[in-house]
Amino acid sequence: MSGLRRALVALGVLATLLGLLSTALVLTSDHASPRGLLLALILATGWSFAFTGLFAWDRRPQNNTGPLMTAVGFAWFFQALSASNNEWIFAIGILGQNLSFAILVHLLVTFPSGRLRTRLQIVTVGIAYLATGPLNWLWALFTDPSAQGNCQGCPENPVLVGGAEGVANVINALQVIGGSVSIVLAIGLLIRNWRRSSAAERRVLTPVLATGGLAFSVLLVQLVAGELGASNTFKGVTFITAVTIFACLPFAFLAGLLRSRIGRAEEVSSALSAENEQLTAELEAKVEELRASRHRIVEAGYAERRRVERDLHDGAQQRLMALTMTLRLAREKLDADPAASAELLDEAMEELGAATAELREFARGIHPVVLSDRGLAAALGGLAERSPVPVEIAAAPEERLPMPVESAAYFVVAESLTNVARYAGAELATVRVERRDGVLEVEVTDDGAGGADPGAGTGLRGLADRVAAIDGSFAVRSEPGEGTTVEARIPCA
Amino acid sequence: MPKTVLIVDDHPGFRASARRMLEASGYAVVGEAADGEEAVTAAGVLAPDLVLLDVQLPDVDGFEVAARLQGLERTPAVVLTSSRDRADFGDAVAESPARGFIAKAELSGPALAELVG
Numbered sequence: 001m002s003g004l005r006r007a008l009v010a011l012g013v014l015a016t017l018l019g020l021l022s023t024a025l026v027l028t029s030d031h032a033s034p035r036g037l038l039l040a041l042i043l044a045t046g047w048s049f050a051f052t053g054l055f056a057w058d059r060r061p062q063n064n065t066g067p068l069m070t071a072v073g074f075a076w077f078f079q080a081l082s083a084s085n086n087e088w089i090f091a092i093g094i095l096g097q098n099l100s101f102a103i104l105v106h107l108l109v110t111f112p113s114g115r116l117r118t119r120l121q122i123v124t125v126g127i128a129y130l131a132t133g134p135l136n137w138l139w140a141l142f143t144d145p146s147a148q149g150n151c152q153g154c155p156e157n158p159v160l161v162g163g164a165e166g167v168a169n170v171i172n173a174l175q176v177i178g179g180s181v182s183i184v185l186a187i188g189l190l191i192r193n194w195r196r197s198s199a200a201e202r203r204v205l206t207p208v209l210a211t212g213g214l215a216f217s218v219l220l221v222q223l224v225a226g227e228l229g230a231s232n233t234f235k236g237v238t239f240i241t242a243v244t245i246f247a248c249l250p251f252a253f254l255a256g257l258l259r260s261r262i263g264r265a266e267e268v269s270s271a272l273s274a275e276n277e278q279l280t281a282e283l284e285a286k287v288e289e290l291r292a293s294r295h296r297i298v299e300a301g302y303a304e305r306r307r308v309e310r311d312l313h314d315g316a317q318q319r320l321m322a323l324t325m326t327l328r329l330a331r332e333k334l335d336a337d338p339a340a341s342a343e344l345l346d347e348a349m350e351e352l353g354a355a356t357a358e359l360r361e362f363a364r365g366i367h368p369v370v371l372s373d374r375g376l377a378a379a380l381g382g383l384a385e386r387s388p389v390p391v392e393i394a395a396a397p398e399e400r401l402p403m404p405v406e407s408a409a410y411f412v413v414a415e416s417l418t419n420v421a422r423y424a425g426a427e428l429a430t431v432r433v434e435r436r437d438g439v440l441e442v443e444v445t446d447d448g449a450g451g452a453d454p455g456a457g458t459g460l461r462g463l464a465d466r467v468a469a470i471d472g473s474f475a476v477r478s479e480p481g482e483g484t485t486v487e488a489r490i491p492c493a
Numbered sequence: 494m495p496k497t498v499l500i501v502d503d504h505p506g507f508r509a510s511a512r513r514m515l516e517a518s519g520y521a522v523v524g525e526a527a528d529g530e531e532a533v534t535a536a537g538v539l540a541p542d543l544v545l546l547d548v549q550l551p552d553v554d555g556f557e558v559a560a561r562l563q564g565l566e567r568t569p570a571v572v573l574t575s576s577r578d579r580a581d582f583g584d585a586v587a588e589s590p591a592r593g594f595i596a597k598a599e600l601s602g603p604a605l606a607e608l609v610g
Contacts, residue, residue, distance in 0.1 A: 321598060
C-alpha cells in the first residue's frame with residue numbers, strides 16, 4: 001500500500017470516529033434539536049463528503065478536489081461539536097461550525113481542478129474564509145449564545161471576553177455581508193464556468209454546479225431572510241433545505257466524476273476515431289500505391305513482351321532473313337560460279353554464328369539460365385565477366401534463395417551494371433549481395449560521374465517495381481561527382 | 494536497260510543482302526534509304542522504277558510511305574516486304590497502292606519479277 005493510500009485509510013478511520021463522536025454528542029445534547037434530523041444531516045453530509053472526497057483523492061491524487069471535499073466533510077463535524085454539552089467542545093464547534101461552507105465555496109468555484117486561478121476566484125474564496133474563519137472567531141469572543149433566545153440549554157461560551165452585543169452585531173453583520181457577497185460571487189463564477197465550458201466539460205460540471213448553485217441560493221435566502229427578521233421556522237426550513245442539498249453535493253461530485261470518465265471515454269473514442277481515420281487514409285494511400293505499382297508491373301509486362309518481339313524482329317530475325325537470301329543466292333550460283341557460291345556460304349556461316357550469339361544473349365536477357373541452374377553467385381560472376389567496366393564482387397550468397405528473390409537481385413545487379421557501362425564513366429563497379437537477418441541486401445556502387453536520376457529512365461523504375469512486388473525496398477543515391485549506389489533490400493526469411 | 498531499284502529498310506544487313514540478290518537478278522540498285530522520310534526524298538531524286546519497301550520503319554510505316562510515293566511526278570512501282578507475314582498486316586497490304594507484298598524469307602528475283610515484270 002502506498003503512503004498516500006495509508007494516509008487516506010487513516011483519514012477514513014478518523015472520519016468514521018468523528019461520525020461516531022458526533023452521534024454521541026448530538027444524542028446527548030441538551031440544546032440540539034431536532035436531534036434525529038440534525039444527526040442525520042450531520043452524518044449524511046459529513047460522511048458523504050469525507051468518503052467521496054477520500055475516494056476522489058485516491059483516484060486523482062494530483063487534483064485538489066478530493067482533498068477539498070474531504071476537508072468539507074471533516075469541517076462539517078464542527079456542527080456536531082457545537083451540540084456538545086461540554087463548554088469547550090461546544091466552543092470549538094462554534095468556532096469552526098461555518099468553516100465547511102467556506103471550503104465548499106472554495107471547492108465549487110474551483111471545480112473540477114480544485115486550483116485557485118483567477119483573482120475573482122481568490123477574492124470570492126478569501127471573503128468566504130474571512131467571514132467563516134477570523135470574523136466568526138472574533139464574533140465568538142463577544143457573544144454568548146447561551147444568553148440568547150435561540151440557543152436554549154447551550155453551555156456558556158468559555159472564550160467570551162465580554163458580552164458586547166453591539167460589537168457582536170457589527171461583526172455578525174460583516175459576516176453576513178461577507179458570506180452573502182462570497183455566495184453571490186460564487187454563484188456568478190459557477191454560471192460563468194458553466195457558460196464557458198465545452199459540451200464535454202458541461203457533462204462533468206452540470207450536476208455539481210447545479211446542486212452547488214441551488215444550495216448557495218437557498219443559503220443566501222436563509223442568510224438574508226434571517227437578517228430581515230424572518231421567522232425561526234422559515235430560517236430553520238431554509239437551513240435544513242440548504243443542508244439537505246449540501247448532503248447531496250458529494251453525489252453530484254461523484255456523478256461529475258463518473259461523467260468525466262464517460263467524457264474521457266468519449267475523448268478516447270474520439271482520439272481513436274481520429275487515429276482510425278488517419279490509418280484509413282494511410283491504408284488508402286498504400287492501396288493506391290499498390291494499385292499504381294500493380295498497373296506498372298502489368299504495363300512493364302506488356303512493355304517487356306513488346307521489347308522481346310522487337311528485339312527478335314530487329315536482331316536474330318533480320319540476320320536469319322539475310323542468311324536466307326545469302327543461302328538462296330549461293331544455291332543459285334552453285335553451278336555457274338562455285339567460287340562465288342563458296343564465298344557466300346562462308347558469309348552465311350558467319351551470319352549464322354552472329355545470329356546464334358545474338359539469340360543466346362537475348363535468351364539470357366529474358367531469363368539467365370545460369371541463375372536457375374547454379375544460383376546467384378555464379379550468375380553475378382557471369383555478369384561481372386561480361387561487363388565492359390571492371391566489376392568486383394565483394395560478396396555474393398553461395399546458398400540458394402527463392403527464385404523470385406534471386407531473380408530480382410540478379411536483375412538489380414544486371415541493370416545497374418548496364419547503367420554503369422552506359423552512363424557512369426566509371427573505372428570500377430562493386431557488387432555486394434549479402435543475406436542478413438532475413439533480408440537480402442543488394443548493393444551496386446561505382447566510382448563514376450553520379451547524378452543519375454532514378455525517375456528519369458524506365459530501367460530503374462522497373463527495378464523498383466520488381467523489388468516492391470516482393471515486398472522489398474529500392475533506393476538510388478547518386479550525388480554528382482560521387483558515383484552511384486543502387487541499393488535493394490529484399491525479404492528472404 | 495535494267496530496272497532501277499531503291500531499297501528501303503532500317504537494317505543495313507538486310508539492305509546489303511537485298512542489294513546483292515537484286516543485282517544478281519539483273520536489277521540496278523540506285524539507292525538505299527533507312528527510314529520513310531529518306532525514302533520519299535530519295536525516290537523523288539532518283540526516280541527509280543521500283544521501290545522495295547520494308548513495312549516496319551523507325552519513323553513512318555511502309556504503307557504511309559507507299560501512299561506518299563503516289564504523289565511523286567514519276568510514280569515508282571512499290572513492293573512491300575517484311576520479316577512478318579502478309580496476314581500480320583490485315584487488309585493494309587490490299588488497301589495500299591503497292592503492287593504487292595513479298596515476305597523477306599521468300600524474297601528473290603523471280604518472286605519480284607512476278608509482281609513487277
